[in-house]
Amino acid sequence: MSDLQDRMKQAVAEAATEQIRSGMVVGLGSGSTAALMIQALGAKLKRGELTDITGVTTSFQGEVLAAELGIPLKSLNAIERIDLAIDGADEVDPAFQLIKGGGACHVQEKLVARRAERFVVVVDATKLVDTLNLGFLLPVEVLPGAWRQVQAELQALGGEAQLRMAVRKAGPVVTDQGNLVLDVRFAGGITDPAGLEQEINNLPGVLENGLFVGITDQVLVGEIAGDQPRVRDLEKR
The missing domain is CATH 3.40.50.1360 (Rossmann fold)
Known part of the structure; x- marks a missing residue:
């Protein structure tokens, strides 16, 4: 920095x-x-x-x-x-x-x-930024047993989702709540943050996403x- x-x-x-x-x-x-x-x-x-x-x-x-x-x-x-x-x-x-x-x-x-x-x-x-998600990936916190299912659901919504991996430990990042994080990119950025926030949070296995609207x-x-x-x-x- x-x-x-x-x-x-x-x-x-x-x-x-x-x-x-x-x-x-x-x-x-x-x-x-x-x-x-x-x-x-x-x-x-x-x-x-x-x-x-x-x-x-x-x-x-x-x-x-x-x-x-x-x-x-x-x-x-x-x-x-x-x-x-x-x-x-x-x-x-x-x-x-x-x-x-x-x-x-x-x-x-x-x-x-x-x-x-x-x-x-x-x-x-x-x-x-003018448009969200063109530069920074959208974090989605998911239950550990559901991350592959949620990843597929996000792909169906047009998002490319990758499991966030830890830097100085083997395996994925684990949140303070004991869950995993998928980082998602939507082509062209996020044009309807309010709608997408609700849509993602309605997916089974999702605890919360990083859109604050x-x-x-x-x-x-x-x-x-x-x-x-x-x-x-x-x-x-």
Whole structure:
């Protein structure tokens, strides 16, 4: 990752924490930009700038990081509300539709985002696209005993699906829920995210897919102006 991209991510992560107020229940997202946001939140708590914060994490990775930083945590089942959720995305289109799941955490991420009163997405400028799925594959979480069946069903829908394999372990990626991930590419990209999200989730054996439609309230974009990072509040189209 380039130094410029690092600086963009840091700027947008810190900007997102400005929306957090004392007493809030905050959904803490997954991925590299969200990790920077969690670190910025932990620093504010340590300095006493924020108090009485409860975090709800979207991954085991986030849970470990938040615990190391002393951020109090509760599970989804133990809270009555989430005031604000902040998370990254792998792709964002002009209508604030997302693809998430590059880290295989999209099931818990979607649960937290749907529960939140406000869902804010933090990305660097490289994640902005006109059409979803032309560059980034769509993750679909499947039951281990059904992945071949779901793969065939996705092919019938026009998607080329491959089982995601682990990098530093033998065998496939296993999610926090103990399932597998199929990464799918649709020729020409995804032109109807809302319809496809429902269609895929109706397939037997599918737990959830990485399309996030109609739940994003705000997108903050880190970018470089000249040689300085800045944050842009994206306008929804």
